[in-house]
Amino acid sequence: MEVPYGTLEEIRQLPGVKSAFVAPQYDLPEDMTDPAAEPNMYATKDTVGSAMTWENLGYTGQGMRIAIIDTGLDLDHPSFAVAPQLTEDSLTQEEIASVLESLNAYDLYLSKSAVKLTADVLYRSEKVPYGFNYVDRSLDVTHDNDYAGDHGTHVAGIVAGNMPEGTEQQFQMNTMGIAPEAQLLVMNVSDLQGRITFDAMLAALEDCIILGVDCANLSLGSPCGPTYVEGMSEIFDAAYEAGISVAVSAGNSSFS
Numbered sequence: 001m002e003v004p005y006g007t008l009e010e011i012r013q014l015p016g017v018k019s020a021f022v023a024p025q026y027d028l029p030e031d032m033t034d035p036a037a038e039p040n041m042y043a044t045k046d047t048v049g050s051a052m053t054w055e056n057l058g059y060t061g062q063g064m065r066i067a068i069i070d071t072g073l074d075l076d077h078p079s080f081a082v083a084p085q086l087t088e089d090s091l092t093q094e095e096i097a098s099v100l101e102s103l104n105a106y107d108l109y110l111s112k113s114a115v116k117l118t119a120d121v122l123y124r125s126e127k128v129p130y131g132f133n134y135v136d137r138s139l140d141v142t143h144d145n146d147y148a149g150d151h152g153t154h155v156a157g158i159v160a161g162n163m164p165e166g167t168e169q170q171f172q173m174n175t176m177g178i179a180p181e182a183q184l185l186v187m188n189v190s191d192l193q194g195r196i197t198f199d200a201m202l203a204a205l206e207d208c209i210i211l212g213v214d215c216a217n218l219s220l221g222s223p224c225g226p227t228y229v230e231g232m233s234e235i236f237d238a239a240y241e242a243g244i245s246v247a248v249s250a251g252n253s254s255f256s
Helices: 008-012 044-048 050-055 092-103 105-111 151-160 199-209 232-240
Strands: 064-071 132-133 185-188 217-218 247-249
Touching: 044 050, 064 151, 064 199, 092 151, 151 185, 185 199, 199 217, 199 232
Parallel strands: 064 185, 064 217, 132 185, 217 247
Antiparallel strands: none
16 A cells, blocks of 8 residues: 555554565666667577577476566467467466465455456466456556566566567577476566566465466566565565575666
8 A cells, every 4th residue: 555654653553464564666777778678589598508408308397387477478479379288287277266266365355356357367378377467456467558568578488488480590599488388477566657566576476376386587676786674575485485486686777
């Protein structure tokens, strides 16, 4: 919630309040046309050694659930049109329906969403089995109406994108994503201006635990370096204890 400055201590004393804190906010760079922000992915697979992992060890991300906690996804992008080879570990529409039925504690939250949340509207495809906007509490996870640009799509492409047919020579790549056979859970935590706040981010991370995510990626930047806030960090600890590999950038914008 947004409250007048100086009321934090009063809120902490209210009955039923476990903790209260000021949520940090992350912003996109003001100039997204800067050449330094231009995505170039052709060298990614060699830089991080993923090609060797595919060829020598057979790890392609098959059966993995990876959450992209970011600015959303271009659902019509051809890089996410190819269905992965599903396994018994893949997220299905039936499993999402079962999860929703068991979330009695979330009835209030679900009732305040802009739409009735059911498995058939959250499930977008076999490649993207889950998509939700945690800021607007809506199903709009695309970039159609925001200023945030395609950052979330770029990140998702690095993680598990597939080469659009016939573009290998143009992009100098045979396969795009690090784990091209993985499923992507798209969790939009950015408002229309590209601002990301901790409350939306932590709600998404809690849902990662509920949905059995294997990895969660938070490619965020902060000009003030690392921070620790009690109450926030325990959610990350809970995700770690649930077996989720949480990848969080340590500050793309600056250093400390």
